[in-house]
Amino acid sequence: MQTVPSETEPKRRTAPVRGSAARAGRVSAQAAAVLVVVLLCLVVVRLPWAGDLGMHAATVQRLRHNLAHPGNPLVDADTPSPYYSPWMLLLGVVAKLTGLSVFVVLRLAAYAGLGLLVTGVLRYVRTLSTHRAAPALALLSLLFLWGPLLFNWSGFLGLNSLALTVAYPSVVALGLAFHFWAWLTRTLRGQAGWGASLGLGALWALILLCHQFTGVVASLGALATLLAARPARTVLPRLGAGLVLGLLVLWLWPYYDFFALFSAGADLEAIHRPLYQDLAARFGLVLLGVVALVLRWRRDRRDPLVLFFVLGALVFAAGGLSGHYSWGRALPAALIPAQLAAALEAVSAGRRAVRRGWACVLLVALAVGAWTQVGTLGYVLGRDALPGAVAEKYRTPWVGYQWIMRAGVRYGDVVMARTFPARQIPAYGPYTVAPGYPDVFLKDAGRREAAVERYFAPGTAAAQRRGILREYRVTWVVAGRSEAAPWLEKTAAGPGGQVLYRVLP
Template sequence: MTGESATLRAPARPLGLFESGRLLTALRGAVLLLAAGAVLMIVRLPWIGDMGVHAATVERLRHDLFHPGNPMVDSPTDSPYYSPWTVCLALFAKATGLDTFDVLRCAAVVGLIVLATGVRRFVRTLSPHPAAPLLAVLCLLLLWGVRPFIWSGFLGLTSLSANASYPSTFATGLGFHLLALLTQAHRRPDGTGLSSYAGYAGLGLLWALLMLSHQFTGVVFTFGALGVLVAAPGRPARAVAPRLAAALAVGLTALAVWPYYSFFALLGAGGLEEIHQPLYRAPWALFTLVPLGVLALAVRFRRDRRDPLVVWFLLGLVTVGAGAVLDKWSLGRTEPAVVMPAQLAAALCVLDGGARRLRAAFAVVLAGALAAGLWVQRDALTFVMRADALPKAVTRDAWKVWQTPAWTTRYTAYGDVFMTGDLGAARTLPGYGGYTVEAGYPDFFLPDEKQRAADTARYFAPGTPRAERLALLRKYDVKWVLQRPSRGGLPAGDPALREVRKGPDGRVLYEVLDAG
């Protein structure tokens, strides 16, 4: 069976319950309820995960669009966080004068809209059934495992609740739009529209925008694009290959000329394995419900060995497997290339998955799995409501949202350097305009990253001589020390420090008076 016949075939006769207007209304209600939760989450904008580095990125660009330097520390280095998306956010911030966190709220709105429309558009290329996009959204959010987790580029409800304002959400939506446009381009037998050279050049630019905005997500959807190409109708290769070559050339050129960082230098990035190893620990707990989608993929594979979701899944599976075999844990970030096609296949299997009774049975199992997934990820409620307003059954395993150092901005100035041994403070202070001695996030573009970490540890270590501590403050032109009283460092009564204020989170802000 050809890719064209598999992709364009009329769907099997829908189940009676999916012909019911009541069920469609229920599905729409469920998605709208999740959307309402997303609105509340955007208002609260929970401080967790990578929020600090994304806020800092916007801060640096809005202050100096052409030479922003490192987002976290006072160093004139490049950063892969300076993507076309964050540059647009900074331009929006400069044009409107909005606070950085209000800009991130706007980013979350746009990112979720791009994601929702992208999923709908791509699913429409796979099935014309009106329930398909709704079921796809629910499967993408809920069909995960028994242990919720948060990673950029992973669409679980808990993860997305924390990551909606991140570039990965925008990039994921962009990726679904890319797959939809590429599918449509290969369905046109003429040489017009997206099938023209200009159309393919546009696809190349879209791919480059995706790769620059979030590199791991770019790889995931590159696999998806390859799946679409493998499943494309049987047009003559000599007619398609030059257009694809033109698209690739345009995309690679855009990657090469991006001025804020060297994209191709990322290929030699090191130091990323340890932080990604958790993605390979207990995968049965992280992806417990995904095998249901793998079963649906098997059904699609029996019908068409060139099915785009199957090819996408297999490419992701090989890459993730290679990471496990080679101890390249960073390849775990391509796990969405395994999970998302399985989730989409599960949604479509109910609507066009073979015999009516089998589809009915699968629908019952899928409904139970979605209900289980919703319960497992109930902790997402803590991102939209106060913990004391929720039952203990919901908040027992809730993620802890960080206390922000916003109170320090009353005393400090943009660009001041802080010495802090608190990881939470190191990750949040740059979002309010400050710099820290030690970068709060891994950064292989920062040549003295390890030295900065060692100097910070040395400053707070017991027994470090006073003269050495003062020398470290001078080395980095430190103006403030933010620490908990028991953390170490110079004692509170040292003449080089002046206590300014005790914060609501127990940390104390000291001004550095004399590091000479």
């Protein structure tokens, strides 16, 4: 007798297929995330130089020579510096005890920062979703969901930006921030004890000391978490005690006055104005995350990611409207929750068809973002090994100034140089006349910058130039081939037509 199939049989047959597709998607996302992390680990081997790496290397140099009184990291002056954070102090101790070169120590720091970031994202995302693919999708969204115009800045988690800043304290601070949010979320869901509250306060202060701008982002995320959790009144005194402890740590930190930074914003506005330019091209793909946030808000009016985004967007907008462009460094407080929401919607949307559709859109957006940043491969393979279209997106790192050290420049020597070389030369131990970066605690920074401009100005008299060299105890000059003077002796030639001159007595 022929058996008639029941109506439930097709469902039994398709369920394994659907399960297999879900597993394939999860495994693909996890494999992609692992490959990206491996790529970043390989980038650390070469440690491409751009931006502020010289500042951080100089900071480690000063600490390895004098942990108690390192002085200004860039110029020969006895001033505090916000770069002397607990993290950089630890790196200085490692360099001093092991004798490792500063750049080896920075590579170790890069691996530590990358580990903190990846594990922090994993822990925080697990407080938002139990789906096994969520952490991998979240990491991919944080790295690739940006825009078609390449954007690099410390504290911003695009893949190319992270490749160039992976040894910076901002990466460590971001990693700690994700751990901070995860710990705070779990603490508020349970009974917040005194130990956990005090620990959270100490961690909050550590983040602020390591990278002040990321500390602001961490604070906004913590506030959003508190508003979303609506903790019981009995918990508030313990959290308040943690806040007081954090403020006490900030006040007692001996290497610089943390609270003095609040009056230093005027010196930082010009350098941060570009954060408000080309927003659509740099961050356009994040709009997918904004849509996801709207969907989350419709499901839960106190969703922590929605509140986090709103707080970050308000601070960023206030900075642009008021001319306080340094407030633009709070933008990750809007980007991070939107990027996470975009990833989570692919695993948490209500109907399966909606989730699949969202996952397809997310995949396309991630592919666009990945293509924008594909030049990052050049930091591992080299430009010549890249296909033509990929090589066009590669940005050559800075060469560095090792050549002046081989020519006889020593630790503590003062070098007269323009701004670009002044951002790299202190990394090897010498000082420059003027700092290559804004320095809020160096009172005569403007005078030093003016002195450098006068020295290199064509119309400056010989006696005045000689006087500038004597005033700042300059022993070397880095300039072009045409920098001829009776008190200078050509010592070495470097890349790009640069020449190292010794200052004669």
